[in-house]
Amino acid sequence: MAERRIDPEDGAAYTWEEFSAYYAGKYKKKAVEAYWEECEKRGRTRASAKAKAKDEAWGKKAEPKAAPKAGEGQGQSEGQGQGQGCEGEVKSAGNFKVCVCGGAGGIGQPLSMLMALDPNVKELCVFDLSVAMVPPAGVAADLGHLERKSEVKGYVMEVGQKPIDNLKECLTGCDLVLVPAGMPRKPGMTRDDLFKVNADIAKGIVEACAKFCPDAVLGLVVNPVNSIVPAMAELYKKKGLDPLKIVGVTTLDVVRANKFCGEIMNKNPNYINVPVVGGHAGTTILPLFSQDKVAKLIPEDKIPDLDKHVQDAGTDVVNAKSGKGSATLSMAYAGARLGRSVLAGLMGKKRTECAYVKSDITDLPYFASKVQFGEKGVSKVLPIGELNEYETKRMEEVKAQLKGEIETGLKYAED
Ligand SMILES: NC(=O)C1=CN([C@@H]2O[C@H](COP(=O)(O)OP(=O)(O)OC[C@H]3O[C@@H](n4cnc5c(N)ncnc54)[C@H](O)[C@@H]3O)[C@@H](O)[C@H]2O)C=CC1
Numbered sequence: 538m539a540e541r542r543i544d545p546e547d548g549a550a551y552t553w554e555e556f557s558a559y560y561a562g563k564y565k566k567k568a569v570e571a572y573w574e575e576c577e578k579r580g581r582t583r584a585s586a587k588a589k590a591k592d593e594a595w596g597k598k599a600e601p602k603a604a605p606k607a608g609e610g611q612g613q614s615e616g617q618g619q620g621q622g623c624e625g626e627v628k629s630a631g632n633f634k635v636c637v638c639g640g641a642g643g644i645g646q647p648l649s650m651l652m653a654l655d656p657n658v659k660e661l662c663v664f665d666l667s668v669a670m671v672p673p674a675g676v677a678a679d680l681g682h683l684e685r686k687s688e689v690k691g692y693v694m695e696v697g698q699k700p701i702d703n704l705k706e707c708l709t710g711c712d713l714v715l716v717p718a719g720m721p722r723k724p725g726m727t728r729d730d731l732f733k734v735n736a737d738i739a740k741g742i743v744e745a746c747a748k749f750c751p752d753a754v755l756g757l758v759v760n761p762v763n764s765i766v767p768a769m770a771e772l773y774k775k776k777g778l779d780p781l782k783i784v785g786v787t788t789l790d791v792v793r794a795n796k797f798c799g800e801i802m803n804k805n806p807n808y809i810n811v812p813v814v815g816g817h818a819g820t821t822i823l824p825l826f827s828q829d830k831v832a833k834l835i836p837e838d839k840i841p842d843l844d845k846h847v848q849d850a851g852t853d854v855v856n857a858k859s860g861k862g863s864a865t866l867s868m869a870y871a872g873a874r875l876g877r878s879v880l881a882g883l884m885g886k887k888r889t890e891c892a893y894v895k896s897d898i899t900d901l902p903y904f905a906s907k908v909q910f911g912e913k914g915v916s917k918v919l920p921i922g923e924l925n926e927y928e929t930k931r932m933e934e935v936k937a938q939l940k941g942e943i944e945t946g947l948k949y950a951e952d
């Protein structure tokens with residue numbers, strides 16, 4: 538039988554054929570061979586001091602899978618030191634409990650599938666209401682047949698009940714809770730139009746997380762992210778919990794910026810990593826094309842349209858779906874990318890992704906920027922970096938719009 542070695546990046550075991558095929562084109566053959574040599578053979582315990590030392594060395598060395606996707610090295614060392622330190626127990630690979638709230642919905646189902654496939658997920662909880670389009674137990678039964686080690690469980694709640702009264706078993710022990718629970722837009726609506734109904738949904742879930750899994754990272758997908766994240770982070774603060782556990786999921790903006798840039802430049806988007814900062818609605822979405830090595834070569838006159846294309850991408854999908862929802866599949870892909878990075882961070886492998894969090898890198902209290910995920914979740918909120926003239930002007934627009942949307946969230950938390 539072919540030898541398998543454990544890739545410290547995701548904790549899964551691969552044959553040389555699988556391993557070299559994955560990295561082919563991303564790194565030189567010699568670098569891939571050297572990395573393989575460093576990987577543990579399957580069967581050795583990752584908990585040994587030797588293995589741990591090796592892991593640490595890898596953390597500082599090549600970070601091969603993360604490098605092309607996550608924009609590592611783009612200003613990481615300048616972190617502002619916000620967030621928690623890195624001491625504490627590090628969970629080993631393949632041992633995480635993840636919950637997807639709204640897991641039977643348009644985003645929830647494919648996101649649950651991608652998380653069930655993640656080799657780091659040991660237990661996946663699919664939570665939704667009894668009125669969901671499919672019973673969560675059905676989604677769980679379906680995903681439970683994937684040939685993966687993850688155990689998938691469904692949890693259902695009647696409309697009108699409270700998550701805090703129903704989710705003890707579901708949430709206890711969770712490391713990551715992803716929340717695509719809530720109403721999506723229809724054509725003609727703004728994300729803001731969803732605020733009241735979705736903030737109430739998020740509040741119920743966040744309150745239950747505060748009680749049953751206060752150390753978990755909460756990835757809030759639910760819109761409007763720009764207002765709901767401040768509202769929920771302030772609720773966490775009031776309870777004496779860390780507001781940086783509340784993470785607004787803006788990964789789809791990065792995914793779109795990479796894709797559209799790849800189309801224009803005729804390049805593989807896997808090699809592009811455009812940071813997208815600000816927020817997740819209209820003008821607050823600011824892709825920093827000047828900060829990616831491929832994107833910065835885009836002719837200047839093409840940038841305004843490309844910027845607008847990224848800003849409007851969600852609305853384009855809403856319109857194309859003609860009243861039958863908003864982006865679901867690309868969102869699930871993006872949410873799983875963030876989820877993977879969060880779990881890698883919890884394992885002690887630092888990862889950088891853009892996310893909308895409590896922040897002091899600008900004069901606004903919440904802002905999307907590159908964020909480093911570490912052993913307890915957000916470990917650093919990274920600075921914006923250098924902006925060109927176009928981006929500097931756009932930043933003013935971003936802040937003017939975002940300010941009011943943050944205030945909506947803060948006011949909700951006060952009431
Ligand atoms: N952050 C981002 O980039 C994106 C955010 N979104 C947002 O994600 C949210 C979900 O979108 P879709 O999955 O398309 O909607 P959907 O309507 O298909 O699914 C939402 C699910 O949430 C469930 N739900 C509602 N209230 C709940 C509660 N109290 N507890 C548990 N589950 C509950 C529903 O039963 C449903 O299954 C929307 O608010 C949408 O605007 C969508 C795309 C991108």
Ligand SMILES: O=C([O-])CC(=O)C(=O)O
Nearest residue numbers: 722760850851852863864
């Ligand atoms: O546009 C929407 O309503 C959903 C969303 O946030 C996106 O696709 O970016």
